[in-house]
Amino acid sequence: MRIVFMGTPDFAVPSLEALLNSGDEVVGVVCQPDRPKGRGHQVVAPPVKLVAERAGIPVLQPLKIRTPEFLQALSSWQPDVIAVAAYGRILHTPILQLPPMGCVNVHGSLLPKYRGAAPVQWAVINGETETGITTMLMDEGMDTGAMVLQAKLAILPDDTAGTLAPRLAALGGRLLIETLVQLKAGTLVPTKQDDQQATMAPLLKKEDGLIDWTLSAKTLTNRVRGLSPWPGAYTFLGHERWNIWKAVLQGTATTDTPGTIVAVNKQSIVVATGDGLLEIREIQTANSKRMAVAQFLAGHRVTVGQQLGPPPITLVG
Template sequence: MRIVYMGTPDFAVPCLEKIMEQKHHLLAVITQPDRPKGRGKKLQPPPVKVVAESYNLPVYQPEKIKTAQFLQTLKELNPELIVVVAYGKILPKEILDLPPLGCVNVHASLLPKYRGAAPIHWAVINGEKETGVTTMYMNEGMDTGDMILSKSIPIDDDDTVGEVHDRLAALGAEVLGETLTLIASGSAPRVPQDHSQATYAPILKREHELINWNRSAREIKNQIRGMNPWPGTYTKLEGRVLKIWRAEIVAGSSKEKPGTVISSTNDQLVVQTGAGCLSITELQLQGSKRLGICDFLRGRKVPPGTVLGAEGGNDIND
């Protein structure tokens, strides 16, 4: 098939490679513009652009896609199908209606659950036991189109969002490959979503990173692993930002208020939560590097009775 591919981050790379593997006629790759990154703020190309150029594919990086110029570019490319994977912009009706076989999206959830911008993060934060990938025909709604295929994977109790992301990226390519084969043969199903079962995965904001120690140990652990490796969760230690990267639920409890360190040894830092206790195993103090708990406590004492916490806005669900 004659395909235009629209995608931007690492998650979209395996799907691009799958299209190439299946020998479709990939007309062009549309991706976000290069953005400044790192301390030097040097312009960095999106991962999809790097891979596309390695295949010598034409790459377009429009700042805006709702323009007559970009629509004309797509018309001249004349795709039969547009494949969209984590592109990062909402497609207008004029683009959705352009290819005769439609626009197909690879979404990292089991629709209609977790429609929206951050489905992998919220599945882990909410303690889901499984998630997956769904391919669908796009319409003007937010992930509301008819489904084609879906496949699921389990989420283990200690999985971070980064680990789930990588597994879903590989699964997404697998499901897309099967989807393209069905579309090419004219046998792709269209399964309407049950909109009454829809849930949403909104874009992450700074307040979602803040740990509310009044929540349960289970909820806080899920928040921590659901923000690892990006954007991370944080609390405060003596007025300085303290990022928490990993923690384990441990037995025991105390009458101390949530956020209080109840045990501090050479290899353990246990904090009281609203229900149960967490042992922090990997953390990072503002201005320092990420450390395992033994290395951290070797350089800085955090005695029992120390209260962790930050001022204001203290709930992930605010």
């Protein structure tokens, strides 16, 4: 088959690499444009583009995909099928109808749960113990197409979104190949999704990382895991921002005001929540690296009774 691959971030790389190692021909790759990244705002190419260029595959990076020019360029590759993994945009009908064998998507959840842009993160945030990969035949909806294959994967107790995503991505590459094998053989049996069972996994924003201490310690533990590495969970001690990279549930009840530091020891800073106590184990402040609390306390004074929460409002004028 002649395959066009559409994908952008690290999550999509194993799917592209699996296609490049298959017996089919990847005739072109489409990914998001190069974008500024990091403190220096240096323009960086997407991971998928780097893989495609090393393999000598032509790459398109359209700012807009709903244009005659992009559709014409895509048509010139004459794809039999378009394979998609974390491309970042919804495909409209002219693209979906272009390849005679359709468009196949690799999605990082067990659909119809966690439709949307951040399925890995929200599965961890919500305390799921299992997730997986679904391949589907795409339609114009947000991950609403008929499901083809599914494979499950355990979410480990210490998993973050950052540690879970590579395992899911590798599974996605394997499932994509099996899907295309069955597509060529004509043995696929698509299954319509049950929309009533659907849940959403919307794109995360920086402000989603701000810790609400009125939530339970269990909920906050999962949020810290699910928000790592981006946007990261954070709180403030006065005007000083604390990024919280590791937190552990302590099953002790508390009557202290949520956000109050109730204990400080060599390994952790213990904070009251809306239900139970949370032990902060790994932390980062401005212009510093991630560090264990023991290292952090060597250079910072933290006392019982201090209050964590949103930054104080500064009045002007």
